[in-house]
Amino acid sequence: MTYQLIEFSVDAGVATIALNRPDRRNAMSDDMRSEFVSALQTVAYDKAIRALVLSGRGSAFCAGGDISGMKRRLESPQGEVAFNGWSRQQGVHRVQSLLLNLPKPTIAAVNGAAAGLGADTALACDFLIGSERSKFTWSYIKRGLIPDGGGLYFLPRRVGLPKAKELIFTGRMVEADEALALGIIDRKVPSAELLAAAQAWAAELAQASSTALALGKRILNESFERSAHEIFDLGSQAQAICYTSAEHREAVMAFLAKSEAKE
Known part of the structure; x- marks a missing residue:
C-alpha cells in the first residue's frame, strides 16, 4: 500500500509509524485511519518487525478526530445519526484494538499535543515517552461527548480511577511534567532526542523473545x-x-x- 497520510519505515526490526497531516495537527480522518490500519497489520504479521514506535509529524502528536467528520455527522438526517456514529466507532475501535493487542512492544513518542482520540491512541501503546512539548487533554466533554477511543479503559489504569474521572470530567490540559508525575508518560527527554530515544528503547525491547x-x-x-x-x-x-x-x-x-x- 502507498501511504500518503502516514509515514511508515522499518529499521533493524523497529517499525516507525508517523501520523503525517501536520497542517491538520495530525487529526485522524477516515483515509488516515485506513492507512494506519494497513500499517498496523503489516507490523503485526511481519516476523522481521519486533517493535513499533508511533509518533506524529509537525507540532502535534494527534489533535483527535477530524473536524470534517463531526460536521458531516451534524448534517446527516436525524434517522441516520445513530447508525452512522455506530459504524464510525467500529473503525475507531479497530485501530485501538490493533494497537492494544499487537503482539509486539509499542511505544508512543508524543511529540506535541495529544487531544481526545489522540490521547487515547497514545495510551493504547504499551509505553509513552514525551518531551517538554508533550501535553494531553481528554477534551471530549467540551464537545458533549465521552472518550470513545479507549480512554475510559486506558486512563484509569494509568492514573487511577479518581484522577481519571477528574481529567475526563474537566477535559483540562495536562502538561509534560504533570503527565510524568501522574504516570501518563513513562519517560521524558528533550524534544530533539524524542524519536531517537523512542527508537532506541524499542530496539532494546526488540531483543527479547x-x-x-x-x-x-x-x-x-x-x-x-x-x-x-x-x-x-x-x-x-x-x-x-x-x-x-x-x-x-x-x-x-x-x-x-x-x-x-x-x-
Whole structure:
C-alpha cells in the first residue's frame, strides 16, 4: 500500500509509524485511519518487525478526530445519526484494538499535543515517552461527548480511577511534567532526542523473545479483569508454548554452556 497520510519505515526490526497531516495537527480522518490500519497489520504479521514506535509529524502528536467528520455527522438526517456514529466507532475501535493487542512492544513518542482520540491512541501503546512539548487533554466533554477511543479503559489504569474521572470530567490540559508525575508518560527527554530515544528503547525491547513478549503482553492486558486463578491458568498455557520455542532452547543452551565453562 502507498501511504500518503502516514509515514511508515522499518529499521533493524523497529517499525516507525508517523501520523503525517501536520497542517491538520495530525487529526485522524477516515483515509488516515485506513492507512494506519494497513500499517498496523503489516507490523503485526511481519516476523522481521519486533517493535513499533508511533509518533506524529509537525507540532502535534494527534489533535483527535477530524473536524470534517463531526460536521458531516451534524448534517446527516436525524434517522441516520445513530447508525452512522455506530459504524464510525467500529473503525475507531479497530485501530485501538490493533494497537492494544499487537503482539509486539509499542511505544508512543508524543511529540506535541495529544487531544481526545489522540490521547487515547497514545495510551493504547504499551509505553509513552514525551518531551517538554508533550501535553494531553481528554477534551471530549467540551464537545458533549465521552472518550470513545479507549480512554475510559486506558486512563484509569494509568492514573487511577479518581484522577481519571477528574481529567475526563474537566477535559483540562495536562502538561509534560504533570503527565510524568501522574504516570501518563513513562519517560521524558528533550524534544530533539524524542524519536531517537523512542527508537532506541524499542530496539532494546526488540531483543527479547518475541514469543514470550507476545504471550506475556496478552495476559498482562487481561490481568485486571481476570481472577488470579485464571491468570495462573493462562500463564501455564503460555509457558508450555514458551518451553517449545527456539528462543527458549537457544537461551537455555547458551546459559548451560556458560555455566559449564565456569566449572
